[in-house]
Amino acid sequence: MDFFLQLLVNGVCVGLLYGISAMGFVMIFKSSSVLNFAHGELLALGAFFFLALITWAKLPVLIAFILTLVGCFILGFLIERFFLRPLIGEKLIFVIMLTVGLAAMFKGLILLIWGGNLHTYPDFLPEAMALKLGSIYIAPVYSATLVISVLFLVLFGLFFKKSSQGIYMRSVADNQKAALSLGVHVRRVFALSWAIAALVASMSGIVLGIINGVNVHDLSSIGLKVFPVVILGGLDSIGGAIIGGIIIGLLETFTGGYISPSLRDVVPYIVLVFILLVKPYGLFGLVEIERV
Amino acid sequence: MGEILLQINNISVVYSDVIRVLKGVSLSVEKGHIVSLLGSNGAGKTTTLKAVSSLLKPENGEVTDGEIIFQGKNIQNQAPEHITRQGIIQVLEGRQPFKYLTIEENLRVGTATRAGKPYKQDLEMVYNYFPALVARRKSLAGYCSGGELQMLVIGRALMAHPQLLMLDEPSLGLAPLVVKEIFQIIKKINEDQGATIILVEQNANMALQVAHYGYVMENGKIMMEGTAKELSDNPDVKEFYLGMAASGIAKSYKDVKSYKRRKRWL
Numbered sequence: 001m002d003f004f005l006q007l008l009v010n011g012v013c014v015g016l017l018y019g020i021s022a023m024g025f026v027m028i029f030k031s032s033s034v035l036n037f038a039h040g041e042l043l044a045l046g047a048f049f050f051l052a053l054i055t056w057a058k059l060p061v062l063i064a065f066i067l068t069l070v071g072c073f074i075l076g077f078l079i080e081r082f083f084l085r086p087l088i089g090e091k092l093i094f095v096i097m098l099t100v101g102l103a104a105m106f107k108g109l110i111l112l113i114w115g116g117n118l119h120t121y122p123d124f125l126p127e128a129m130a131l132k133l134g135s136i137y138i139a140p141v142y143s144a145t146l147v148i149s150v151l152f153l154v155l156f157g158l159f160f161k162k163s164s165q166g167i168y169m170r171s172v173a174d175n176q177k178a179a180l181s182l183g184v185h186v187r188r189v190f191a192l193s194w195a196i197a198a199l200v201a202s203m204s205g206i207v208l209g210i211i212n213g214v215n216v217h218d219l220s221s222i223g224l225k226v227f228p229v230v231i232l233g234g235l236d237s238i239g240g241a242i243i244g245g246i247i248i249g250l251l252e253t254f255t256g257g258y259i260s261p262s263l264r265d266v267v268p269y270i271v272l273v274f275i276l277l278v279k280p281y282g283l284f285g286l287v288e289i290e291r292v
Numbered sequence: 293m294g295e296i297l298l299q300i301n302n303i304s305v306v307y308s309d310v311i312r313v314l315k316g317v318s319l320s321v322e323k324g325h326i327v328s329l330l331g332s333n334g335a336g337k338t339t340t341l342k343a344v345s346s347l348l349k350p351e352n353g354e355v356t357d358g359e360i361i362f363q364g365k366n367i368q369n370q371a372p373e374h375i376t377r378q379g380i381i382q383v384l385e386g387r388q389p390f391k392y393l394t395i396e397e398n399l400r401v402g403t404a405t406r407a408g409k410p411y412k413q414d415l416e417m418v419y420n421y422f423p424a425l426v427a428r429r430k431s432l433a434g435y436c437s438g439g440e441l442q443m444l445v446i447g448r449a450l451m452a453h454p455q456l457l458m459l460d461e462p463s464l465g466l467a468p469l470v471v472k473e474i475f476q477i478i479k480k481i482n483e484d485q486g487a488t489i490i491l492v493e494q495n496a497n498m499a500l501q502v503a504h505y506g507y508v509m510e511n512g513k514i515m516m517e518g519t520a521k522e523l524s525d526n527p528d529v530k531e532f533y534l535g536m537a538a539s540g541i542a543k544s545y546k547d548v549k550s551y552k553r554r555k556r557w558l
Contacts, residue, residue: 164400164403164404164407164408164411165407167393167397167400167401168401168404168407170390170392170393170397171390171393171397171398171401171404174390174391174392174393175388175389175390175391177347177350177384177388178384178388178389178390178445179390179401179404180347180350180372181345181347181372181376181381181382181383181384181388182376182381182401182402182404182405182448182449182452183372183373183375183376183377183381183404183405183452184401184404185373185404186373
C-alpha cells in the first residue's frame with residue numbers, strides 16, 4: 001500500500017510537469033495551428049541554460065531560475081520573430097518542417113557546447129522541503145515540483161481568464177478573422193504564445209533535470225512525450241493537457257514500479273492507442289459548438 | 293454638405309491577382325451619417341468594406357487602383373491593426389462571435405485597439421443598448437441565439453469607440469421583429485454617439501428607413517446614389533429592391549413580365 005501511494009504521489013508530480021510543458025505546446029497549436037517539433041529541445045535548452053548559470057556563473061539558485069525563465073521567454077519571442085514570422089501565410093507543412101529544423105539546430109548547439117554526457121545540478125534543494133505524510137516520503141524535488149506546478153497553473157488560469165492580453169490570445173485561437181477585425185494584434189499573440197511556451201518548457205526542463213539529470217538526448221525525448229500527453233488530452237484543450245499529463249505520469253511510474261522499468265516509456269503509448277480507439281478526439285478534445 | 297469622414301476614390305480590388313471584383317468604386321461618407329450600401333449578392337458590397345478595413349489581405353485580395361482617404365489620410369493596404377487603431381471597425385458578415393468565450397469576454401476583446409485602458413464604463417454602455425445581453429453575460433457565445441449574437445458583435449465593435457462603424461448585413465438570418473429592434477438600436481447608436489455608420493444590407497426597405505444616404509451597387513460598380521428618400525422613391529429601386537410595382541402596390545408574381553424591366557444596369 002505504501003509503495004502504491006508513493007508511486008501515486010511521484011506519478012502525479014511528474015505528470016503535472018508533463019502537463020505544464022504540454023500546455024506550452026497546446027498554446028502554440030491553438031493560436032497558430034503549428035505543431036512545434038522543437039518542444040523537447042526548448043525543454044533541454046532551459047535545463048542547460050540553468051546549468052550554465054549555476055555551475056559556470058555560480059549565481060544563487062533562485063536568481064538563476066528566474067533568469068532562465070526570462071531568457072527562455074525572450075528566446076521564444078525571438079524564435080517567432082526571426083524564424084516563424086517570415087513564413088506567415090505559407091503552407092503549414094513548411095512551418096512544421098521549420099520546427100523540425102529548429103529542433104536539430106538547438107540539439108546541435110547543446111551538443112557542441114555541453115557534449116552528450118550526463119550532467120547533474122549541485123544538490124541545492126534543502127532536505128526540509130521533503131514531506132512526510134504517514135509512511136510516505138515525498139522527496140524535496142517532488143514537493144518542489146508540486147508547488148511550482150500548482151503555482152504556474154493558477155497563474156496561467158488567471159492570465160487567460162482575467163487579463164485582457166489572455167482574452168485576446170484566446171480570441172485569436174477561437175476566430176482569427178474576427179480577432180483581426182477588432183484590431184487584435186495577431187502577430188503579437190503568436191509571438192507571445194511562443195514566448196510562454198518556451199518559458200513553461202524551460203521550467204519543466206529544469207525540474208526534470210533535477211529529477212533525472214541533465215542530458216540532451218533524455219530531455220529532448222521527454223519533450224516528445226508532449227505528443228502522447230496532448231493527443232490523450234485533446235490537441236486543443238489546455239485543461240486536457242494537464243489531465244493527460246497526469247495520466248501519462250501515473251502510467252509511467254506505475255509501470256516502472258510494478259512491471260518493469262524498461263517498459264515505462266512504452267506503456268503510455270500502448271494505453272494511448274486504446275483510449276484513442278474509444279475517444280478519437282482525445283479525452284477533452286474540442287467538441288465543436290454547432291449552431292444550425 | 294458636412295465634413296467628409298471617408299472618401300473612396302475609384303478603387304479597384306483584385307483577388308488572387310486575377311479576379312477583379314471592384315471596378316472603380318467611388319463613394320463618400322459624411323461624418324455622423326448612416327450610409328447604406330445596397331445591392332444583390334456578389335455586387336461587391338462586402339469587398340468594399342474589406343477594402344477599407346484591410347481585411348482583404350488574408351483572403352489574398354488587394355486594392356490595386358484608386359485611393360481610400362480617412363480623415364484626410366490615405367489608408368489603403370495598411371495592416372488591419374493600424375486601420376482599427378484609427379477608429380475603423382468592421383462588423384463581419386455572419387456574426388463571427390468567439391464561440392468559446394463568454395459574452396463578457398467577447399465584449400472585452402473589443403478593447404484590443406486601446407488595450408490597458410479602463411473598459412467597465414463601456415461594458416455598461418453596451419449593456420444599456422442591449423439589455424438582452426446582461427442575463428447571458430457569463431454564458432458561452434456559442435450557445436446564444438442569432439439575435440443575441442448580432443447584438444453581441446455590434447456591442448463588441450462599440451467597445452472600440454469606433455469613428456466609423458461598418459456593419460455587414462446585420463439582418464442576416466434574423467426574424468423580422470429582431471431585425472426591427474436591431475435597426476432601431478443602430479439608429480440610436482448613431483444619434484447618441486454621433487457614430488458614422490456604413491450599413492451593407494440586402495434588406496433595402498429596413499436600410500433605407502434608418503439611412504441618410506445610400507448607394508446601389510451592381511457588378512462591382514456604383515449604379516446609383518442619393519438620399520434615402522430619393523432612393524426609396526426611385527421607381528427602379530422600388531421595383532428591384534423593395535418589391536413594389538411602379539404604382540407602389542406589392543406586386544404578384546403573375547404580373548411579372550421580364551420584358552417590362554425598365555433597365556438592366558449591365
